[in-house]
Amino acid sequence: MLSFKLSALVPLLAAIALADSYGSPPNKTLGPNADGKYEISAEGIRGYFIPYGASITNLFINDTHGVERDIVLGFDNATHYSEDKFHPHLGGVPGRYANRIKNSTFTIDGVDYHITPNENNNNDTLHGGPDGWDWRNFTVVSHTTDSITFSIVDPDGKEGFPGEVVSYITYTMTPNTWGFKMIALSTTKKTPIMLSSHTYWNLDGFQNPETPTALNHTLHMPYSGQRISTDGILIPDGIILPNLQYSVNDFWSSPKQLGANFSAPEIHGNCGTNCTGYDTCYIVNRDQNGPFDWRTSGPVATLSSPWSGIQVDIFSDQEAFQVYSCGGQNGTLPIKSTQGLDSRPRVVEQYGCIVMEVEDWIDAINRPEWQREKRNIFGPDDPPYVLEAQYKFSVKKSS
Numbered sequence: 001m002l003s004f005k006l007s008a009l010v011p012l013l014a015a016i017a018l019a020d021s022y023g024s025p026p027n028k029t030l031g032p033n034a035d036g037k038y039e040i041s042a043e044g045i046r047g048y049f050i051p052y053g054a055s056i057t058n059l060f061i062n063d064t065h066g067v068e069r070d071i072v073l074g075f076d077n078a079t080h081y082s083e084d085k086f087h088p089h090l091g092g093v094p095g096r097y098a099n100r101i102k103n104s105t106f107t108i109d110g111v112d113y114h115i116t117p118n119e120n121n122n123n124d125t126l127h128g129g130p131d132g133w134d135w136r137n138f139t140v141v142s143h144t145t146d147s148i149t150f151s152i153v154d155p156d157g158k159e160g161f162p163g164e165v166v167s168y169i170t171y172t173m174t175p176n177t178w179g180f181k182m183i184a185l186s187t188t189k190k191t192p193i194m195l196s197s198h199t200y201w202n203l204d205g206f207q208n209p210e211t212p213t214a215l216n217h218t219l220h221m222p223y224s225g226q227r228i229s230t231d232g233i234l235i236p237d238g239i240i241l242p243n244l245q246y247s248v249n250d251f252w253s254s255p256k257q258l259g260a261n262f263s264a265p266e267i268h269g270n271c272g273t274n275c276t277g278y279d280t281c282y283i284v285n286r287d288q289n290g291p292f293d294w295r296t297s298g299p300v301a302t303l304s305s306p307w308s309g310i311q312v313d314i315f316s317d318q319e320a321f322q323v324y325s326c327g328g329q330n331g332t333l334p335i336k337s338t339q340g341l342d343s344r345p346r347v348v349e350q351y352g353c354i355v356m357e358v359e360d361w362i363d364a365i366n367r368p369e370w371q372r373e374k375r376n377i378f379g380p381d382d383p384p385y386v387l388e389a390q391y392k393f394s395v396k397k398s399s
């Protein structure tokens with residue numbers, strides 16, 4: 001009885017701790033705007049968030065000419081997220097286990113678990129299942145002018161996962177920086193946990209008159225000389241591949257435009273059967289450099305656009321980095337009223353965006369030989385799951 005009561009207190013204590021240690025004191029006058037969105041801001045940066053999936057909906061940065069650009073995908077109002085039945089996880093937190101789980105099964109302590117499939121004719125589970133976290137409303141725990149914390153309680157057995165998970169997602173703005181901390185507590189049974197932020201970027205706000213795509217954005221992943229091999233439906237097959245220098249997956253040896261290798265034959269099928277581009281989990285290798293502080297020891301990735309001059313340096317404590325170049329977009333998903341040009345369709349064209357996800361090695365729960373169970377499986381006696389990241393923005397001086 002006593003241990004049950006203590007575990008029931010954990011979420012409350014965590015909420016109090018989070019509310020105390022992030023941002024300014026709660027402001028009773030704050031709340032959602034007319035579109036149902038919660039604003040947080042700091043010098044040079046302003047973002048909007050919604051309880052649905054604990055999602056970011058807008059992120060405003062002034063470009064090289066001082067013009068505000070809204071550089072993430074989303075919808076114009078909070079209500080539309082629950083109405084749209086096909087959204088591609090716009091800016092939300094995939095959970096309780098991001099990316100794909102092979103055959104929708106895994107084994108913990110000799111027990112086989114079968115969870116709810118939702119992709120490839122029910123061959124696998126993507127982003128936590130058909131009712132994963134980014135299809136649900138979180139609760140707003142705290143909201144100040146520069147910080148917001150969301151919480152979710154994911155019950156034992158939901159989508160077939162064992163045990164209850166309680167999670168807190170805190171987004172904080174500091175000058176020119178969007179930071180987040182994701183905490184998840186497994187309160188009753190050992191269960192897989194992997195979170196991320198599934199944000200779609202176009203650093204031109206879809207307003208570059210010469211191109212509606214992100215193929216001219218330059219990407220650098222200085223620690224990512226390896227990637228996780230997948231089969232035709234993007235399920236890891238256990239093999240770790242080298243990103244040979246000058247190959248299409250080489251973003252480590254020097255910065256490269258996303259479209260730089262689109263005339264190379266190997267780019268076809270590089271993101272699954274019949275898929276051209278990237279939908280790839282790159283590994284982040286930093287240990288050889290000795291002890292490091294993820295906040296200061298260099299970004300795991302840098303993305304910049306020559307047109308807007310906007311650059312984002314991504315710092316994270318995570319050891320993998322998924323890149324998706326939006327090859328699945330086909331001109332049907334709308335952009336927001338804050339984005340785009342009147343002179344062309346207000347939709348996301350193929351390759352119009354890039355998703356970048358800080359996370360752990362995908363489907364590691366089905367790859368015991370990778371020896372990553374301490375970062376993928378969490379029980380009530382383990383430390384909590386924690387993910388931290390900072391997205392630092394800068395702007396190239398206009399010439």
Ligand SMILES: *[C@@H]1O[C@H](CO)[C@@H](O)[C@H](O)[C@H]1NC(C)=O
Nearest residue numbers: 043044045046060061062068
């Ligand atoms: C962009 O610049 C304008 C004019 O200085 C300012 O009012 C606005 O707050 C800036 N936007 C952001 C996101 O910092």
Ligand SMILES: *[C@@H]1O[C@H](CO)[C@@H](O)[C@H](O)[C@H]1NC(C)=O
Nearest residue numbers: 074075076077078079080334
């Ligand atoms: C909400 O936004 C969607 C598109 O993002 C739009 O279709 C819908 O009309 C909007 N609804 C309201 C009430 O503004």
Ligand SMILES: *[C@@H]1O[C@H](CO)[C@@H](O)[C@H](O)[C@H]1NC(C)=O
Nearest residue numbers: 102103104105106113114115
């Ligand atoms: C896939 O899962 C099913 C049960 O959901 C099981 O019967 C089957 O053996 C599994 N296949 C593989 C290849 O693991």
Ligand SMILES: *[C@@H]1O[C@H](CO)[C@@H](O)[C@H](O)[C@H]1NC(C)=O
Nearest residue numbers: 119120121122123124232233
């Ligand atoms: C998925 O599973 C079905 C049968 O369970 C199989 O026929 C099919 O080839 C599998 N793969 C894909 C990509 O649908």
Ligand SMILES: *[C@@H]1O[C@H](CO)[C@@H](O)[C@H](O)[C@H]1NC(C)=O
Nearest residue numbers: 051052079082083135136137
């Ligand atoms: C989320 O909350 C909004 C506002 O209360 C509601 O309209 C919507 O139906 C909810 N969506 C889900 C998926 O529960």
Ligand SMILES: *[C@@H]1O[C@H](CO)[C@@H](O)[C@H](O)[C@H]1NC(C)=O
Nearest residue numbers: 024025026027029030144145
């Ligand atoms: C509270 O909100 C008001 C109105 O938006 C704002 O003027 C004030 O600075 C906020 N105070 C704090 C402590 O966030």
Ligand SMILES: *[C@@H]1O[C@H](CO)[C@@H](O)[C@H](O)[C@H]1NC(C)=O
Nearest residue numbers: 208210211215216257306307
């Ligand atoms: C895209 O990049 C190429 C190569 O650097 C350059 O020639 C072209 O002008 C750029 N286009 C746009 C729209 O920025």
Ligand SMILES: *[C@@H]1O[C@H](CO)[C@@H](O)[C@H](O)[C@H]1NC(C)=O
Nearest residue numbers: 246247248256260261263264
């Ligand atoms: C990919 O693009 C880079 C930069 O332009 C180039 O150095 C490299 O040779 C290209 N690789 C292939 C396989 O085309």
Ligand SMILES: *[C@@H]1O[C@H](CO)[C@@H](O)[C@H](O)[C@H]1NC(C)=O
Nearest residue numbers: 120232233269272273274275
């Ligand atoms: C891949 O494309 C080829 C040629 O268009 C087509 O015949 C085939 O069915 C496609 N395969 C899948 C799995 O979509």
Ligand SMILES: *[C@@H]1O[C@H](CO)[C@@H](O)[C@H](O)[C@H]1NC(C)=O
Nearest residue numbers: 086088328329330331332333
């Ligand atoms: C475009 O993509 C959407 C979402 O994946 C899909 O439902 C739709 O059928 C596609 N449309 C075309 C014309 O391919």
